[in-house]
Amino acid sequence: MTDMKMLYLMIPLAPLAGAILAGLFGRVIGRAGAHWATILGVAAAFAGSAYTLNHLLQGGQPFNGPIYTWLTINGIDMSVGFLVDNLTAMMMCVVTFVSLMVHVYTIGYMHEDPGYQRFFSYISLFTFSMLMLVMSNNFVQLFFGWEAVGLVSYLLIGFWFKRPTAIFANLKAFLVNRVGDFGFVLGIGLVYMHTGSMDYQAVFQVAPQLVGKTINLIGDTQWPLLAVACILLFVGAMGKSAQFPLHVWLPDSMEGPTPISALIHAATMVTAGIFMVARMSPLYELSDAALSFITVIGAITALFMGFLGIIQNDIKRVVAYSTLSQLGYMTVALGVSAYSVAVFHLMTHAFFKALLFLAAGSVIIGMHHDQDIRNMGGLRKYMPITWLTSLIGSLALIGTPFLSGFYSKDSIIEAVKESHIAGSGFAYFAVVAGVFVTAFYSFRMYFLVFHGEERFGKAGHHDDHHDDEHHHGLAPGEKPHETPWVVTLPLVLLAVPSVLIGYVAIEPMLFGDFFKGVIFSGNHHVMTELKEAFHGAGAMGLHSLQTLPLWLAVAGVASSWFLYMKRPDIPAMIKDKFGFIYKILENKYFMDDLYFNVFAKGSRLIGTGLWKIGDVGIIDGLFVNGSAKVVGWMSSLARRLQSGYIYHYAFAMIIGALMLLFMMNKGLIG
DSSP: OHHHHHHHHHHHHHHHHHHHHHHHSHHHHHHHHHHHHHHHHHHHHHHHHHHHHHHHHTTOOOEEEEEEEEEEETTEEEEEEEEESHHHHHHHHHHHHHHHHHHHHHHHHTTTOTTHHHHHHHHHHHHHHHHHHHHBSBHHHHHHHHHHHHHHHHHHHTSSTTSHHHHHHHHHHHHHHHHHHHHHHHHHHHHHHHHSOOBHHHHHHHGGGGTTOEEEOSTTOEEEHHHHHHHHHHHHHHHHTTOTTSOTHHHHGGGSOHHHHHIIIIISGGGHHHHHHHHTHHHHTTOHHHHHHHHHHHHHHHHHHHHHHHTOOBHHHHHHHHHHHHHHHHHHHHHTTOHHHHHHHHHHHHHHHHHHHHHHHHHHHHTTSOOBGGGOOOGGGTOHHHHHHHHHHHHHHHTOTTSHHHHHHHHHHHHHHHOOSTTHHHHHHHHHHHHHHHHHHHHHHHHHHHSSSOOOSOTTOOOOOOOSSSOOSOOTTOOOOOOOHHHHHHHHHHHHHHHHHHHHHHIIIIISSTTTTTSOOTTOOHHHHHHHHOOOHHHHHHHGGGSHHHHHHHHHHHHHHIIIIIOTHHHHHHHHHTHHHHHHHHTGGGHHHHIIIIIIHHHHHHHHHIIIIIIIIIIIIIIIHHHHHHHHHHHHHHHHHOOOOHHHHHHHHHHHHHHHHHHHHTTSOO
């Protein structure tokens, strides 16, 4: 076991070592040194993770124990501890594999950038933080990893810190995540207060005794303890996994370089919340109220964020809204107690969404950093590898039978259909309607970029983004070109699991023993009902030809082809006729305006009021300066009496003596 313990330690520490080398000694080791140090670190972590998963699948024992005691206060044990079971090992493999692909890809994408070494240092540090989060066996370490990924994402979104938009975006991400993390801390505090432990296993053992317990929050109203604790923990997940209404930071975070969009916003950081809820399944299973809350939030995110993807023109933002929508699907699966389905979709989505982001980045390089899909078209013949891998990623995303996304997405739809929890009816409508929406915006982007007339190199092209670092777009007459192998190799390697992993993994992950003893679905029978209907991955693919989701996806693709390839005048006409709806979508349901005008300006108003009235007016004006003025006024009076002339003082003495005599005469003093 000690050998395995050393291996588990090596897995997160290898990327950390790479990050330190590239970050602190970047100038010494140079560009090549920076990318070799970090890539080798992450490759070692991936090899270790793959070995760990294989070890567990061959019947090896899961590991759960402390590694290092940080501090103990008053009986609270705060230690670094690892819990390595099948769920952890699967997450470790996904995180390290996608991270490795992104590291290789970055060599090509960032080769002109002056911050090359710094970028490698950040993404390697991110990998370390994410591994610490998924490997933790207690809430303290979970929170450490949780905050560390938040910090590194802040650094990465604002990587090009000379752009005002990037600085605004990273501040927004940081602040919105603080809101979620505040709930998360309160949830952890509640769990500790009522269980007396920070260790997962200990908390899960005590949890059934908390059923029926209530707490006072406001006034005398009693709230069920477990529902409050679970919802507060989920508020943390809403921030990190960008669920409505804390989703506003994720589309703006596209200001960071493309490789981090793939790493953070597709495969790893945004799935931390989903992973956390799945890990806490023994707690969530005890509270139907919390599960209903999760279901409804996920359903709103899945459907309404998809609508926003339809009108975006920036290639990365389309993919960003698609990520939001897919995270909504995962959240719905958690809400209906299909935790293993949510984690399965998390895994398949990680591959095809990372693929789509990196393919978008490849297009951006080919287009000389023009991101507007209205300036593209016909790229298929210039960028064949990017075209093919994008097509595979898009087909996986919309749930094409036999591709990975199909198995996980259809399982979610079936699970919601079988569920009887409050809110599942609305959720079923949302996830089914979402299938059409997803297919529509994915293929709108695909057709506009790779098919149709060539719209690049024209003088009057659209340009919504101004960038100081790179020149924008192709010069007239210039043609796009396929990107170098360091960019296309990761695309090909990510396309393979995007096709195969669903077919291979569905049976063990959903209906086999893969998550036995790790994920609990308690008294909810969704998974049993799914298992009865499942007759093998092949049969599921064939059966889908008769189901509604497949035909909705086909309809979505067909209508996007018709509207954007055959009759591009219709979308323009719809935009004119339904300007009101378009305006709502363009302004993202006015959520940003609400937050900015009410919360941001409101808090600034309160701050200004406290400063001007409280600080300057009352404290400085009344207490500090006021007391000084009173003392000064009294001193000026006393100063008049102290003239320095003897006859003034003699006169004062005579007056004093006369007053004393008068008072004695009247018997006032004796």
